[in-house]
Amino acid sequence: MNSESQAIDEIALLEQMLLVRAYEEAIVAGSVAGKIPGSCTSVGQEAAGVGVVSALHGDDLILTNHRSAAHLLARGADPGRLLAEVMGRATGYCKGKSGSLHISVRELGVMLTSTIVGGELSLVTGVALSQKMLGRTGIVTCFFGDGAACEGIFHESLNLASVWELPILYVCENNQWQAFVHRRETMKTEHVADWAAPYGIDHATVDGNDVLAVRNAALEAAEQVRRSGRPFLLESWTYRSRGHFEPDDQAYVDPTEHAAWLARDPIALSRQRLIDSGRLPREEAVALERRVRECIAAALAFAEASPLPAPGEMTTDVYA
Amino acid sequence: MPTLTPFAAIGAALAEEMRHDPTVLVFGEGVATKRHELVDEFGPARVRNTPLAEGIIAGTAAGAAATGLRPVIDLLFAPFLCYAMDELVNSAGKLRFISGGQFAFPMVTLAMTGGGWGVGAQHNHNNEAWFVHSPGLKVLMPSSAGDFKGLLKSAIRDDNPVLFFIDLALLHQPGEVPEGEHIVRLGMANVLRQGTDVTLVSYGKTVHACLAAAAQLADAGISAEVIDLRSLKPLDGAAIVASVHKTGRLVVVHEAARMAGVGAEIAAQVAEHAFASLRAPIIRLGGPDAPAAASHPLEQAFAPDVPAIFAAALSLCH
Known part of the structure; x- marks a missing residue:
């Protein structure tokens, strides 16, 4: 990759991260105002999600979880239809039946989103088996957290994916928090990546708050999965800046650790790097931020103006 | 065949x-x-x-x-x-x-x-x-x-x-097993024996106990209809209700525990849709609220047997 395309890429990545942040902040504000139900935000983890998705091909598939905004928006999901879903509107991607926690967008390859911690790990092996047996070229990326890695299904999934040689890019967004419990209370190892090798799975750990580092690591990891047809585990070392589920006062959070991570905010890091290197003039950065805010304002207006589902929708889409 | x-x-x-x-x-x-x-x-x-x-x-x-x-x-x-x-x-x-x-x-x-x-x-x-x-x-x-x-x-x-x-x-x-392409549609109960006095509804192994009980009931002058559900969901409630409209009496039989078992749903549907046809209370026969034992006599006693089904049907008809 030459430096020019990298510069263009990073500005595009910054724009996506800004979009994710603005989207989540709109949900938080709506939640405080009592207009939007609470949700699990990805604030602080934007680089981990955007960097990986930017490395995927159009025919690759994605399985994600309740902290999915970065994956969905980076994949090209319409913020208006996402916010409509979060607000329970008929125009949402899932007709308002999902809410924020398990939004799938099949047309973009975001499949079978599950909020059961580890649910995506149980399903990804089957999706990858279909890819392999039906001769499709796309690999399958599975986003999960350090909390899910402590579920038994993580180990069952890695074992089967390795034994059956399935083309899965496992991406652990290690955000240090498992709902209201810090990772250090539940794991003896620092890194989830350490748990891949015993299953015969190659792995890497990357600074999840550096969007370019994540993108480059994901490009390499995805390429290995494509080439070998075998699983790979990439761990993004990042931090959940907000609470588990809005609203959350985060009284349980160590303020020193919190402050240290906020000083490495992924958006601020990328923005500063682009400005310092002269690739993004300050006034263009400001214009970028304004465009993103306008986009989310329009999305919110669309969602608010959208109709609620008809009562009969309560029992449709149950059986095929 | x-x-x-x-x-x-x-x-x-x-x-x-x-x-x-x-x-x-x-x-x-x-x-x-x-x-x-x-x-x-x-x-x-x-x-x-x-x-x-x-x-x-x-x-x-x-x-x-x-x-x-x-x-x-x-x-x-x-x-x-x-x-x-x-x-x-x-x-x-x-x-x-x-x-x-x-x-x-x-x-x-x-x-x-x-x-x-x-x-x-x-x-x-x-x-x-x-x-x-x-x-x-x-x-x-x-x-x-x-x-x-x-x-x-x-x-x-x-x-x-x-x-x-x-x-x-x-x-x-x-x-x-019928030869060739043999397909059975989901959601269709099977009336294995026609009868006019009492309906025996079951599935799994207790269907066979119901058929044996029905033969003994015939000897006692009671005409029992035996319905094999086969499909628990979709449930062929219409077939059960139609049978009870005819017989006026119902015994539901399964090996699973009686408490909140499939039989409870069947009894409720009949009470809702065929109450006027009922000439006797509904009887549910099922396993106890207990884990199944390994010991042979205890294991076998879990499922309702032919004498229990016979006695239940007889009690409704007298």
Whole structure:
């Protein structure tokens, strides 16, 4: 990759991260105002999600979880239809039946989103088996957290994916928090990546708050999965800046650790790097931020103006 | 008509459906070991052994079903379904609805249950009602070799997740299976014996006890109608209600625990839709609120037997 395309890429990545942040902040504000139900935000983890998705091909598939905004928006999901879903509107991607926690967008390859911690790990092996047996070229990326890695299904999934040689890019967004419990209370190892090798799975750990580092690591990891047809585990070392589920006062959070991570905010890091290197003039950065805010304002207006589902929708889409 | 054991009937259904549709595959605990003739015909990619890990087997099936394959999985014993509840109930049963209809889950889960092997409560638990109570799932439990084949073929072709319970006491009892393409539609109860005085509704092994009791009742001058549900969801409530309109009396019989069992739903539907026809209270015969014992007499006593069914029907008619 030459430096020019990298510069263009990073500005595009910054724009996506800004979009994710603005989207989540709109949900938080709506939640405080009592207009939007609470949700699990990805604030602080934007680089981990955007960097990986930017490395995927159009025919690759994605399985994600309740902290999915970065994956969905980076994949090209319409913020208006996402916010409509979060607000329970008929125009949402899932007709308002999902809410924020398990939004799938099949047309973009975001499949079978599950909020059961580890649910995506149980399903990804089957999706990858279909890819392999039906001769499709796309690999399958599975986003999960350090909390899910402590579920038994993580180990069952890695074992089967390795034994059956399935083309899965496992991406652990290690955000240090498992709902209201810090990772250090539940794991003896620092890194989830350490748990891949015993299953015969190659792995890497990357600074999840550096969007370019994540993108480059994901490009390499995805390429290995494509080439070998075998699983790979990439761990993004990042931090959940907000609470588990809005609203959350985060009284349980160590303020020193919190402050240290906020000083490495992924958006601020990328923005500063682009400005310092002269690739993004300050006034263009400001214009970028304004465009993103306008986009989310329009999305919110669309969602608010959208109709609620008809009562009969309560029992449709149950059986095929 | 040729006779097959249900074990062979299941094998025949799998082979026919795998020939019929190249997306059908079967995997699970010892599947390739037990059914090596399927491996010989269809190869190791479509007939797979798995780790003894029910959660990932069921999750893999759900993921594959949503993306173009039609898996049949064998989880061995019904109590082992507890390890697969998340994948079956939260994923296969709900993600179609949650996603607003973006996915379907054409998959079949096989599990053995019931007394007959003397292995105790962690292998023997008739927990089929749990799945009847879970949205998005269909639940079958056949009693005859022909239905094992015909219902399994329908289940494989169905676009929904189907739980297929195998009463292990029946697994090696030969029975008639129609030749050729034998399909039994889901959701259709089977009236095995016509009668006018009392309706006996059952499924699984207790269907045979009901038939034996009906023969004894005939000797006592009582005409019993015997209905084999076969499909617990969809439930053929119309067939039961029509029968009770005719007979005015109902005995529901199953090996599963009486408390909140399928029989409770049947009794409720009859009370709602055929109350005026009832000439006597409804009787439910079922297992106790207790785990199944390994010891043979205790294991066998769990399921209602012929004398109990006979006595119940007789008490309603006098």
